[in-house]
Each structure stands twice: as C-alpha cells, then as structure tokens.
Amino acid sequence: MSGFPWLTTLWAAPLVGAAIVLVLPAARRTLARGVALSFSLVALIVGVGLAVGFDPGGAQYQFIESHRWIPAFGAGYTLGLDGIALVLVLLTAGLVPLLMLAGWHDEREVGSGKRVAHTYVALTLLVEAMVLISFVALDILLFYVFFEAMLIPMYFLIGGFGPRTGDVQLRQQRSRAAVKFLLYNLFGGLVMLAAVIGLYVLTARQGLGEGSLGTFDFRAVMAAANAGQLGAGPAVLNALFLGFMFAFAVKAPLWPLHTWLPDAAVAATPSSAVLMMAVVDKVGTFGMLRYCLPLFPDASGTYAPLVVTLAVIGIIYGALLAIGQTDVMRLIAYTSISHFGFIILGIFAMTSQGQTGATLYMVNHGISTAALFLVAGFLVSRRGTRLIADFGGVQKVAPVLAGSFFIAGLATLSLPGLAPFVSEFLVLVGTFSRYQLAAVVATGALVLAALYVLWLYQRMMTGPVKAGSERIHDLVPRELTVVIPLIAALLFLGVYPKILTDFINPAVSHTLTTIGRTDPAPSTPPLPEAGSAEHPGGAHK
Template identity: 80%
Template sequence: MRDLPWLTMLWVVPLAGAALVLLFPAAWRTAARSFALVVSLAALGIGIWLATQFEPGGEQYQFVESRTWIPAFGAGYTVGMDGIALVLVLLTAALVPLLLLAGWQDEREVGTGARVTHYYVALTLVVEAMVLISFVSLDILLFYVFFEVMLIPMYFLIGGFGPRTSDVAVRQQRSRAAVKFLLYNLFGGLIMLAAVIGLYVITAREKLGVDGAGTFDFRIVMQAANSGQLGAAPAVLNALFLGFMFAFAVKAPLWPLHTWLPDAAVSATPASAVLMMAVVDKVGTFGMLRYCLLLFPSASATYAPVISVLAVIGIIYGALLAIGQTDVMRLIAYTSISHFGFIILGIFAMTTQGGTGATLYMVNHGISTAALFLIAGFLVSRRGTRLIADYGGVQKVAPILAGTFFISGLATLSLPGLAPFVSEFMVLIGTFTRYPVAAIFASTALVLAALYVLWMYQRMMTGPVKAGNEKLYDLLPREMVVVVPLIAALLFLGAYPKPALDRIDPAVARTLTTIGQHDPAPAVKPEAATTPSGGAHK
C-alpha cells in the first residue's frame, strides 16, 4: 500500500473532481454539490491514511515520489512530506468538506447563472488541489508554479461569488478587492520568480544537477546551502532570500503588505474567505519555514530581527484595528493579521519552541478562524447586515449560535483550554529566549484580543433583542455539522495537543539542526557553591 503514489493521489483527486463537476448538466446543482463533497471527503481519507502511516522518527521526507518533468532545466516532479507538511495537509483536507457544507446554499446569494453551483464548487476543489501540492512539493520550480496558479481560482471565488446585490458600488468594491488580491500576490510572485531563476543560475554554476547542469531539487539545494557549496556571495544570497520572503510575506500576510486581506475577506462569501485566510495564506508561512530558513540560513539569521519587529507591529496593529471595526467580518479579518504576526514571529525566533508553536498555530488559527468567520457568516446571512450595531440580544433568540460564537471567540483570544492558547504560549516562550523585548510587546496583544472579542460579543449577543433580530433562528442541522467538528477540534487540541506536536516537533528540530541554529542557553548567574554545612568553597 505504501508503494502507491499517495501524494499524487492526494492532489489529483480534488483536481479531477473539479473537472468532472463541470461535466454535470446545468440542472444537476444538488448532484454537483454532493459530488464535490464526496471528492473532498476522499481527499480527507487519503490525508488520514498518510497520517496513520507517517513515522515521526523516520526519514525527514516520506512517501517521496520523483519523476522527470523538464530535464533541460533540472526540474522534476518530486513530492514528499515531513511532519510540518502533514499537519497542514490534514488541516486543508479537513476544512474543505466543511466549507463546501457551509456554502451549500451560497449559489442562491452569489448569482443566478445556470452553472453557478458547478463553477463555485469546482473552483473550491481546484484551490484545494493547488494548496495540497504546494505543501508536498520538493521541487522549487514545481512549488513556484502552483504557488502562483492557486491565485487564479481564488481570484474568481473572491470577485465572482460574493453576496449577490443590486448595489453597483458594492459590486465594484468586490471587483476591486479581487483585483487587489491578485495584483499584490502576482507582484510578490514575480519577485520570487526572479529569485528562483537566480538560485537556479547558482546551482548551474556549481554543477549541482545531473550531468553538471543546474537543479531545482529542494533537497539538493538545501544540502548545498547548508554545507557552503552554493559558492555565492552573501549579498547575492541575501537578495535571493528577500525575493522569496517578499512573496511569502504578501501571501501570509505580514505588515505592511497586508492591506489586500480585509477587503478580500469581506467581499467573498464566508466559505471562500475562510478558504483564503485559513488555507491559502498558510502557504506563505509554510514557505518561510521551509524555503527561507532551509535555503538561506545565513540570510534568515541576518534578517530575523527586522522580520520579528515587523511581525510584532502586525500583531499589535491588527489587534488595534480590530477593536475599532464596526463590520463584524472585517473585524475577524483583522484578527487574522494579528495571528499571522504571531506565526511569523515564532518562525524567525529560530527556536524549537518558537518553530513548533508557529506550526501548531497555523493549524489552530485555521480551525478557530473557520469557526468564528463561518458562524458570523451564518448570522449575517439571516440578518442581511454586517454592522455590529445592528445586532443585540441574539443569544435570546439563537442560543446555540451565540454559544458557539462565544467559544470560537474565546479561542481567538487564546483562552487556556482551547487550541490556540498552546501554540501562542509556545511562540511567546520560544521568542522570549531569543528576543525578549519582542515577546513582551507581542504579549500586549493578549489584552487587546480579549478587548475586541468580548466587546464584540457583548454588543452582538447580549442585552435586549434589537428590532429586526426577533425572527433570527438558531443553527440548522447542516450548520451544526459544520460547527461541531470545529468546536470539538478546538477543545481536543486545547486539552491534548500531543498528537500534533509529536509530528511537528521532530520536523522543526531537524530544520533548526540543518541550518545550525540551537536554542539559546538560559542565562543563569553563577553562584558560589556551598558545602553541606553552609560554608562556601574557597
């Protein structure tokens, strides 16, 4: 069984499913949705099988498949999985079925075209396939191609499938948000392309590939980079690092390259917005951890203090702007900017606790943001407004919706006992050992998060029932199927994160060992040793 091409099947299944959905007759809307759901569950099944067969103490990259792709350029179809990729693959594969269920009725809101349902679910599956192959790619050019290609289906999901409205200004705003998303990320990708080409030129000069040519094989380039065989000047390697880092910082997003995110999040349907923030954007932070650190270890160490400062600014900035929002969906989008700051801070702390916490934070952020954003989306679809001031007293008419919203909000502020607390605590501890001042400033976001979450809940869910909210109804069975697994995951990983940490920690430790980084030794002042009788040795 292990000899089967499982990683290829992992991303080909949703991609083939997307193509087949488009062949369904236009009238088969329910069948198209159901088939897409089955396909996404099949991808989840493959992901779970891979998790059961993965050996945390085994080879660094497992289930490796390698085939020739473009031999003239030394590019191959090479895929493999380590513990970091594994947990992100599981996050992606688990969220997509829930997002398809959450957006089950979205075609009633996004448009009236005969095949709108087919396009919607097909684009979602295509995004899933592109993200999955990005996580398992071990060829730099292969990764770059899908890093860029995933922007196209995501662009159409944002610009073509936002809530239907007759307001021309709203439709124009949606189009601008989609174009802004595309332009920002394409520009970052073009900068990265220049860096990819530059890296290939260096490998060709050093004859690292077959028959003395260049290579895009990540493992070969990584080994050369960490053994000093690349032979490039430090200034050149720094420039190549910045090319990769810029693209990842746009996608993550890192302050001040974040401005596309809030507009895109509120313009898309809630399910598409979660797909973007909880899944697609993780490719950026994953790229920092795998490509920036492992391909450019010296440059990463050089720029780590600067990137950590930007991450701390993003943490505080996102939290402060969330407090001032009047739009509930935009508020949640700004919380993601703050959370991505924590993830990036943990990565560039270059400590075991920081890297492990950052990777776990990617998973926990995906779950908590999905829960909070989707529940808010269910509420907005009932009431027809995103303004926080239009709500009030919701817990009296929809107690289950309000209760799950409250739990999701507490997870967002990293309450102990819920999943994000573990990862945020690890990031702060790991950062403090390397950059104590940055960790102290980042800790202020804990207070700010409590302020924006609890104030939002108080205004929307408590107090007397405001006019217009009397007819709000509680979560439907389909919505409960979406929300319950997310809440259960927040509780389980908050109480018992060991299954995830057992797979993440060895991968992070190998990453740091490869790049020659070690956890800082604790600073302990020497004290005079004493004899059993209390006297000091002289």
C-alpha cells in the same frame, strides 16, 4: 503504504472532482455539490491514511515520488511529506468538506446563472488541489508553479462569487478587492520568480544538476546551501532570500503587505474567505519554514531581527484595528493579521519552541478562524447586515448560535483550554529566549484580543433584542454539522496537542539542525560560594 502514489492521489482527487463537476448538466446543482463534497472527503481519507502511515521517527521526507518533468531545465515532479507539511495537509483536507457544507446554498446569494453552483464548488476544489501539491512539492519550480496558479481560482471566488447585491458600489468594491488580491500576490510571485531563476543559475554554475544543467530539487539545493557550495557571496544570497521572503510575506500576510486581506475577506462569501485565510495564506508561512530558512540560513539570521520587528508590529496593529471595526467580518479579518504576526514571530525566533508553536498555530488559527468566520457568516445571512450595531440580544433568540460564536471567540483570544492557547504560549516562550522585548510587547496583544472579542460578543449577543434580530433563528442541522467538528477540534487540541506535535517536533529539529541553530542556553545567576554572605553557615560545613 510504499509503492502507491499516495501524494499524487491526495492532490489529484479534488482536481478530478472539479473536472467531473464542470461536465455535469447545468440543472443538476445538488448533484454537483454532492460530487464536490465526495471528492473533498476522498482527499481527507487519503490525508488521514498518510498520517496513520507516517513514521515520526523515520526519514525526514516520506512517501517520496520522483519523476522527470522538464529535463531541459532540471525540474522534476518530486513529492514528499514531512511532519510540518502533514499537519497542514490534514488542516486543508479537513476544512474543505466543512466549507462545502457551510456554503451549500451559497449560489442562492452569489448569482443566478445556470452553472453558478458547478463553477463555485469546482473552483473551491481547484484551490484545494493546488494548496495540497504546494505542501508536498519537493521541487522548487513545481512549488512555484502552483504557488502562483492558486491565485486564479481564488481571484474568481472573491470577485465573481461574493454576496449578490443590487448595490453597484458594493459590486465595484468586490471587483476592486479581487483585483487588489491578485495584483499584490502576482507581484510578490514575480519577485520570487526572479529569485528562483537566480537560485537555478547558481546550481548550474556549481554543476548540481545533470550535465551542465542546474537543479530545482529542494533537497539537493538545501544540502549545497548548507555546505556553502552555492558559490555566491552574502549579498547575492541575501537578495535571493528577500525575493522568496517578499512573496511569502505578501501571501501570509506580514505587515505592511497586508492591506489586501481585509477587503478580500469581506468581499468573498464566508466559505471562500475562510478558504483564503485559513488555507491559502498558510502556504506563505509554510514557505518561510520550508524554503527561506533551509535554503538561506545565513540570510535568515541576518534579517531575523527585522522580520521579528515587523511581526510584532503586525500583532499589535491587527489587534488595535480590530477593536475599532464596525463590520463584524472585517473585524475578524483584522484578527487574522494579528495571528499571522504570531506565526511569523515564532518562525523567525528560530527556537524549537517558537517553530513548533508557529506550526501548531497555523493549524489552530485555521480551525478557530473557520469557526468564528463561518458562525458570523451564518449570523449575517440571517440578519442581512454586517454592521455590529445592527445586532443585539442574539443569545435570547439563537442560543446555540450565540454559544458557538462565544467559544470560537474565546479560541481567538487564546483562552487556556482551547487549541490556540498552546501554540501562542509556545511562540511567546520560544521568542522570549532570544528576543525578550519582542515577546513582552507581543504579549500585550493578549489583552487587546480579550477586549475586541468580549466587546464584540457583548454588543452583538447580549442585551435586549434589537429590531430585526428577532427573526434570527438558531443553527440548523447542516450548520451544526459544520460547527460541531470545529468546536470539538478546538477543545481536543487544547488539551491534547501532542497528537500533532509528535509529527511537528522532528521536522522542526531537522530544520534547526540544517540551519545550524540551537536553543539559547537558559541564563541563571551563579550559585553563591560556600561561606559567603548568602550562605553564612557554609564555612562550618
């Protein structure tokens, strides 16, 4: 596969698809949706091809593309793929076609304009393109540009394409949620921009670029950082780390920077909410692994206890608030805050099990959240309400829908045999070897998760059929086409995660080697000496 610009093709396919959709005649709504779906499938095919051609035992970064971009700044169009980015590319490319199908008729709910369907699917493709290039960028400035740019189409998906309603207050809430999402993430991005500029200045002073210029080449900066050649003291490097980390913690999100997420999730259509939580937010946790740790290894170690503490708080906080929700969609949004806490906990445990589990968790969370949120969205669209108390007895009138909801819920609580269990177990094991108390407290969230998932299912799906629930019909073929692959992925990865960990493990090992971290040696009590009280017969041997 060498020689062909596969990574450019990967992210350009949805971008070209968005452009074509926008020039189609306004009356061709079905064609617009079909074109968008086709180009999202092209990205998926390219992603699968990259996985087939990727050599886990080969170079750290593969399918390299490098061209001059802004020579005056030392910035280049440099792309490359490692195992961590690869599995996230597969997650993104795999989910977007399903989201297209799930939201096939969303324009009926989001508005009545002539080009609503065109704009809606084009914005979705734009988000996909920007997320994909963020995962494969090996130039820090290139990454930053698309890290920020993806906020714009996502803002319009939240604020302009939420469920249509005649309630002025609900429309205002949707607008506020979109603005809150944008302001939080833009502010985080501006803080990161200051850190990016500061890092560039350091590289220029050390002559890492051409002539007197600095460089944004991630590999060159990483090598200099780990060789101690950035020419900056701990205070400066700590400040730069915090600049990157703040932006990623807002996008992930990490407690207490999470407050924009529940509002944005319930304001958007279910497909857009899944795009945000399962795909866009993963750029934040990916950034922690890709940039925070390798570029600032000492600062990462300095602040790891603080980040671990905040992650554990987020795990418990998200689970507790999920229990108290009366809105099913807001409940699921709060579970994501808890799950992002697990991902960040695994990253900053800085162990091989923890980081492998965190990367796998990114994928598994994306699949399980997509399954649960989309099935809940199908349910809400049938009943016309998000209030849990308005449902009851759904399993009697829509057994397949209820069963799909149940399996997705069990995955959310990390039931053994389903994909999230493996990743959560690895995170907890990896964390316990370095932060025992944090791992023990985080384990308590397993009980809370069982409580909010099973109680939710009991209230909505069991018991007598409540008034209004009798008109809920079961999943139709289009919806089954969305749900079956998600459920199948949860089952398959629950019993055979090796298909992904084979890609993840070498990349994690490289990261830990780069930052000079090794797994803590297991502590075992010394063996009693022969002839001691424990071995009274030893003296006679």
